[in-house]
Amino acid sequence: MSVSILGGGAFGTALAVAIGQQRPVTIWARNPETLLSTRQSPRLPGVSLPDAVTVNPNLKAALGADVILFSMPMQSLTGFAEQIEDGLTGKALVACCKGIDLNTLRGPTDILAQQWPDATAAVLTGPSFAVDIANGLPTALTLACRDDQLGIKMQEQLSTRALRLYRTVDVTGAELGGALKNVIAIACGACIGQGLGDSARAALMTRGFAEIARLAQHLGADPSTLAGLSGFGDLVLTCTSEKSRNYRFGQALGRGETFDDDTTVEGVKTAAAVTALARKLSLEMPICEAVQNVSQGASVTETIQSLLNRPLKEE
Ligand SMILES: NC(=O)C1=CN([C@@H]2O[C@H](COP(=O)(O)OP(=O)(O)OC[C@H]3O[C@@H](n4cnc5c(N)ncnc54)[C@H](O)[C@@H]3O)[C@@H](O)[C@H]2O)C=CC1
Numbered sequence: 001m002s003v004s005i006l007g008g009g010a011f012g013t014a015l016a017v018a019i020g021q022q023r024p025v026t027i028w029a030r031n032p033e034t035l036l037s038t039r040q041s042p043r044l045p046g047v048s049l050p051d052a053v054t055v056n057p058n059l060k061a062a063l064g065a066d067v068i069l070f071s072m073p074m075q076s077l078t079g080f081a082e083q084i085e086d087g088l089t090g091k092a093l094v095a096c097c098k099g100i101d102l103n104t105l106r107g108p109t110d111i112l113a114q115q116w117p118d119a120t121a122a123v124l125t126g127p128s129f130a131v132d133i134a135n136g137l138p139t140a141l142t143l144a145c146r147d148d149q150l151g152i153k154m155q156e157q158l159s160t161r162a163l164r165l166y167r168t169v170d171v172t173g174a175e176l177g178g179a180l181k182n183v184i185a186i187a188c189g190a191c192i193g194q195g196l197g198d199s200a201r202a203a204l205m206t207r208g209f210a211e212i213a214r215l216a217q218h219l220g221a222d223p224s225t226l227a228g229l230s231g232f233g234d235l236v237l238t239c240t241s242e243k244s245r246n247y248r249f250g251q252a253l254g255r256g257e258t259f260d261d262d263t264t265v266e267g268v269k270t271a272a273a274v275t276a277l278a279r280k281l282s283l284e285m286p287i288c289e290a291v292q293n294v295s296q297g298a299s300v301t302e303t304i305q306s307l308l309n310r311p312l313k314e315e
């Protein structure tokens with residue numbers, strides 16, 4: 001199975017570095033100049049692509065692979081997919097983005113499946129910072145594919161000695177866990193940024209996990225997926241590490257500081273999407289709604305007060 005990665009940002013480059021340690025892989029980037037000339041991505045400085053990685057600026061050629069990884073931000077996925085005319089029949093399309101599309105309230109595999117109904121859409125998600133993967137540190141991810149036979153083949157192709165892929169057929173659970181943990185990470189960052197302490201963060205993580213489970217199970221996810229790498233695992237990583245851009249964005253909100261606009265912070269648009277989705281489905285998701293409000297400029301202090309003032313209830 002030949003493999004292409006579309007997207008030369010931090011995650012796409014890290015995956016190319018990891019997979020390229022063991023087998024040939026192609027990477028396509030929208031702005032490939034730096035990758036071509038230095039074999040490094042500006043989003044992942046200091047990490048060079050191994051020889052087995054081919055940087056191909058020709059998208060059509062990259063689309064010829066059997067397995068195609070889509071590694072761009074969630075809100076770019078629809079526009080990117082729509083500009084591709086090829087049918088991609090029979091190919092495995094693996095979404096590597098974490099989020100919910102704000103216009104359609106769909107996840108990445110739905111978007112890929114709608115654009116390419118004759119291909120198989122899957123998702124690669126779970127706890128991993130690009131820099132850790134690129135540095136060859138041990139990492140475990142979830143590969144979710146409804147076609148388990150194809151999932152088994154991809155699991156073998158994409159795993160390396162350091163990057164260990166677990167498999168599931170629960171695409172909905174894997175995708176929603178990865179999308180929503182970013183929203184909860186913003187909440188946790190804001191909590192720590194405000195100086196509210198580790199106990200408050202633990203409460204947000206736990207009640208945030210309950211919100212993730214509420215939405216995901218309503219949409220058909222298996223609870224065991226949410227308890228796995230793509231849910232609980234990624235929630236823990238992202239809510240507790242300053243390597244996370246979502247967490248750092250939340251910290252900046254909590255401290256009343258500005259944050260670099262050019263940094264990919266998936267949780268902001270996901271908070272807006274999930275708030276809309278929760279309203280549509282009549283589900284209560286107060287932490288996600290709070291993150292949506294503070295991202296839109298509401299006071300962090302007042303928003304936290306209104307979370308604390310909610311009626312007492314059973315756990
Ligand atoms: N960086 C990380 O540690 C991890 C990131 N992810 C996920 O991977 C996805 C991508 O994130 P990063 O690579 O970190 O972001 P990034 O900001 O480092 O890179 C994004 C890349 O996407 C490209 N891009 C944006 N719009 C595009 C379009 N319309 N067409 C083609 N390329 C486009 C940009 O040029 C850039 O190279 C996100 O959904 C993120 O949640 C998942 C796991 C780890």
Ligand SMILES: O=C(CO)COP(=O)(O)O
Binds near residue numbers: 129
């Ligand atoms: O998804 C990630 C870790 O699993 C990366 O988190 P950030 O996008 O918050 O940096």
